[in-house]
Amino acid sequence: MSNTAPEIDLEKERKEILNAFKGLLRASKDKRDKEDTRLIRKAFDVAVEAHKDMRRKSGEPYIYHPIAVARICAEEMGLGPTAIICALLHDTVEDTHITLEDVEDLFGPKVRMIIDGLTKIPEVFDENLSIQAENFRKMILTISDDLRVVMIKLADRLHNMRTLGSMRYDKRLKIASETLFLYAPLAHRLGLYSVKSELEDLALRYKEPQIYSELEEKLEKTKDVRNRFIRRFIYPIKVALEKEGYTFEIKARTKSISSIWRKMQKKGIPFEEIYDLFAVRIIVDVPEADEKAAAWRIYSLVTDFYQPNPDRLRDWISTPRANGYESLHTTVMSPTGKWVEVQIRSKRMDEIAEKGFAAHYRYKESKGGDTKFDRWIAEIRDLLENTEGGNALEFIDEFKLNLFTDEIYVFTPKGDLRVLPNGATTLDFAFDIHTQIGEKCLGAKVNNKLVPLSHLLKSGDQVEIITSSKQKPKEEWLKMVTTARAKQKIKMALKEERRVIGGDGKEILERKLNQYNIPFSSENITFMEKYFNVPSATDLYFLIAKGKINLKRLKELELKNGLLQLPMEKIKDSREKKSAIKEINLKEDTLIIGEDFKNMDYKMAKCCNPLPGDDIFGFITINDGIKIHRDNCPNATQMMSKYAYRIIKARWKNQYTQEREATLRLIGHDDLGIVNNITDIISKQQRVNMKSISFKAHDGMFEGIIQVLVYDKEHLEQLISKFELVEGVKTVERYSVEKE
Template sequence: MQVVDAEVEKKEILNKYRKLLRYSKPFLKDGDAKLIKKAFNTSLEAHKEMRRKSGEPYIFHPLAVAQICVEEIGLGTTSIISALLHDVVEDTEMELEDIKSEFGPKVSKIIDGLTKISGVFEYGSSQQAENFRKMLLTLSQDVRVILVKLADRLHNMRTLESMPRNKQLKIASETIYLYAPLAHRLGLYAIKSELEDLYLKFSEADVFREISFKINATKDARNRSIRRFMAPIQRELKAQGYDCIIKGRPKSIFSIWNKMKKQEIPFEQVYDLFAIRIILNSDLASEKADCWKVYSIVTDFYQPNPDRLRDWISTPKANGYESLHTTVMGPNGQWVEVQIRTQRMDEIAEKGYAAHWKYKDNGNSPESGLEQWINRVRDLMEQSDSSAREFVDDFRSNLFSEEVFVFTPKGDLKILPNGATALDFAFDIHTEVGEHCLGAKVNSRLVPLNYVLHNGDQAEILTSNKQKPTEGWLKYVKTTKARSKIKEALKEEEKQATANGKEIVFRKLKQIKVDPNPETINHLRAFFNAKSLNELYYKVSVGIIDPKDIKKFKETRSIHKTGVKGNISDATTFAREFSRLKGKKQDILFIGEDMDKVDYKLSRCCNPIPGDDVFGFITVNEGIKIHRTNCPNSIELMSNYGYRIVKAKWASQKETAFLAGLKIIGTDRVGLINDVTKVISDELKVNMRSITIDTDTGIFDGNISLYVNDKLHLELLINKLEKVNGVVKVTRYDPA
């Protein structure tokens, strides 16, 4: 048992509080320090009996979140107080009204947005999605709720070691699915990169350790390359009187891993492991000219790649990011990215929204696309009547998309998400223009509604009073505004069709003697892959779903019966029922032992085999599906449906065959296929299900689908195959 030294802890708490005040001091106004002290004491008292999973006092967490708000994001007094108090309503006896009376309505509103929704959720809903939507409702009034939440999430990720494995995966998946893209959108690049790296650390620990080790091993050589590259540029900039800082910025572990995956290359072939950043001390009036002069100096020494010039000074990104990027050929024959920006631009790039407003308050910044994005979120909140799950998907697609810049006939600039169409452009101008859109003229050429716009296009919308939205239009649009307006226009027509469809469904269920209770109807919705009940009824009404197929639902339903009784829709209910059947408290599903008690299947999307790190996911009508933790779908499942995640392990059992796939690349030669199949069939006695071979200009490319006992068996097979003469690379793939 851990011995707690109360005096040492008290001293540590005070040190952290004093550090917070030191960083806050430069911007504190009269009375602010007293308010911060009051918030600290309130939080300290509310959390006095609480400890984190690591064993440390709970107050360490709100203090750390407040420190991140000040030091790493640059927020002020209201945010510091909100950070110190962000968990008191959720975790203690304090009420929002208490916060409001003590600290005012602004702090109360932020904390309300950060407090999770309690109570019972309807079947099929997502608690994570509901909480995220609630937080965004507050964003539409005060963006600080998101910034404090990002600070909270960053500290939770930094201290995730103390959490159990299933919680680590759930929290890490949520982070990469929603919070890292959100940090990126708000311009918090340092926080975004750290969140991505921490996600990799807990989801792919071996990969993270391997890349970290290789980065450290090449650090000295990399630093020599940076110094050699920068030396002539530094001399010339100094000679021309520029006051600047030049530094080498290493690429994040997550971005290196991404490049390795996308390009299917090893670490050694990732050449752009670092970027050079030149930060100028420049007056606002001469910023743009100074950056281009420095670009000219850089390209005097090194040859630029004309396809890799990015000018975000003339047209900043929608999140306020400004910088000039070029890629040049370095002295050692490798491409090096050079980023040129001023101190103001660098602070906005690192601290995002908070820094943007700091400069805007000084009157130094023009209207940014960042406000436009916040306004789009407000519109999305007002217009969205979809489920929380659909809303999060919609919001996430807006987070990820880059921008495209399009001009009106009068020369006004419109910023739309990349992939936006002429129809999106029409709705962006005005709802009525969108609803009556026939087509468009882009650069004086007639184009259809679904024409995808490009940077620099000039578009004119053609309309007709006879035109009206159709269901097919939803396939043509990318923006939330256009989609919601089209759905709104279709709503009345759909309303009648939905009512007719509901009547048909209920009549058909009664005919086949199935009780049309809410659970049955929800299973029917999942069976036909409908996102909502209204969509199910509508599809039946218009003939997309044949009412005769409802009989197939009854037949399929009778097959999927589980030994775990009752409506199992979440992990808590599963654990209770499972413990009842096992006769002892148990919430871990042992794969290979419990098939008689629980209906579970190995997921076809990732084909897990013994030895893989896995989890169980409770589906609506197909029992439990077993997925690998690095399955392509795992991030979305854990992020949005954490309450349906079940802990699962492989049981020690008799040998069973599991389907796996191997991709083999090599140099073609006579007898190579024979040697490969000998290793598989003769040496290791593995049964093959299928083999496809393709050879082109001396390159051998084969996909083999086979049955193995477990992960070790598969790794042994890969090692043996890599030793075959002519084989260059063997990798695992999912033969689903």
């Protein structure tokens, strides 16, 4: 009996795998011919064989993952047979004996190129290299060749997020952080709104489980009331549309949990005060030529019943968003006094909004010409070609700037429309027109009024750039621009200027080394870069020319066989630090606060001031030991996604008691005597010392920032609950600063 049990299990699994594959074939039936089906079956057979001995963390056969990813590509992204084949094979080169050459022999060069873009770079330990950043950069390099690489990677990430529950807690946090930091904005930029929302929701579920489940519960409790309201709201619109003879569909879409939470944080309001929990979407089936007229006619019908808010009208039909999104949005007042957002769009527009890039390209032929989406791809190509030195982290920062959410529409003096991100300045506009115009930009006329370089532009502005042949880019310009293009062009111009000035610095250094009888060699220059803590020889020469480096410090060094080196005691100190870092096993080790840890210093991070009882992690810094951060520190998402190789598990030792600083933010109604009531609580609360307190009032509301000394999280929570009882106080929360 015991001998046959595994056989039965394997047989059952085989059937389940075949069923999953049949589900994939059903999901892609409209997208494939006979030859496509043959190749998809072949890819499935290759993947099953390659992954046959592998299992996921959940214990199920690994092949379920590629099948699920392929199904997301077909069903939720509208991608075709090539993408399905690549999704089935996406982990084979990375995790099995199959090579890129094998893939090319079996499926051709296109599939090989996509699989190569999806294969991770082998891991190496280098404290200056972020593997995640390098992998992300490698994937983005393929955007301008084939966007399907990124689409499959997003499908892969979505399935990993859906099955994240089987991973270790610290791994879940890292993956969720990386998803929020890079993949959700990328999905947004590609117009995949449902993928973006789900990624953000899943990330919130694992990063803030309590908040997520509370909001989920509240949405569930209010569901029946909401549905009744929606039925009453849409009834007269439905009757009017039927009377006009339209073929249409009306959907009500509830806001995602993550966007509700974002709004609560941004506006400092509770769930109950969020009025736009859902949007009503009217989708009309009309020929493309009649779409605009139909949308405005339906707008007219809706506003016959409900009063519109003129400030909340968004026409993305006349000027679509850069990712191809088209829709007409209005917010109207319902009879019960609630504002409701109504989105009006055609069936074609709805498909583009749901399926993003794939649908966009399917409809592109009928539109003809260059689209703003293609312009974005061209910008990425430009960004890739001009990234010097291949610094992946810098590249990611630049690339993230290109994932802007909102856009503004501005005009040249001749009336040409330019699309820029929200928050763009006249200097961004100048670089958007041409690099040389940006570099020589002195100021601008916006709507015929003179404005400075840092002037923020608004939709509808007409901008004329004023240039001067004497003007050249300056360091402070980097703070005046938001677009990746402008930032990069300014950096390139500054680098060139640094190189010229660096020529003088090089001469000064040569003279000084000659004076000290030190050979001017590449080994000695590399040593000086590390010694003076500068990233490159160009920076070293530039800082010498500017008098920012004290060359007399070279006397502190020793010369051995013509090579500069640190005196013995400094070498010893440096070696001890490095060996301590190398001894850390990120998977196995846990730092316990209150105990020594491998001769390494650790201290609490100032950005989030962790308290005993908080969930924490350690971050290995280059020169400053280990910093302890809270799991929900404002900087945690960025650290975990960019520098996961420097994150170490940490926990509190039970008896670790020491007074620690915590900052609270209180918001409420500016009533007489409220400050006295608050300070009174602190003075009466046992063992709480106040370090500082500041209050500011505006429009009948106040905001107070209070720094106190407490022993642990429980101690702080007692204080918070006392503050919450004060008449007039609306919210009390832990307050963290964004940057350390």
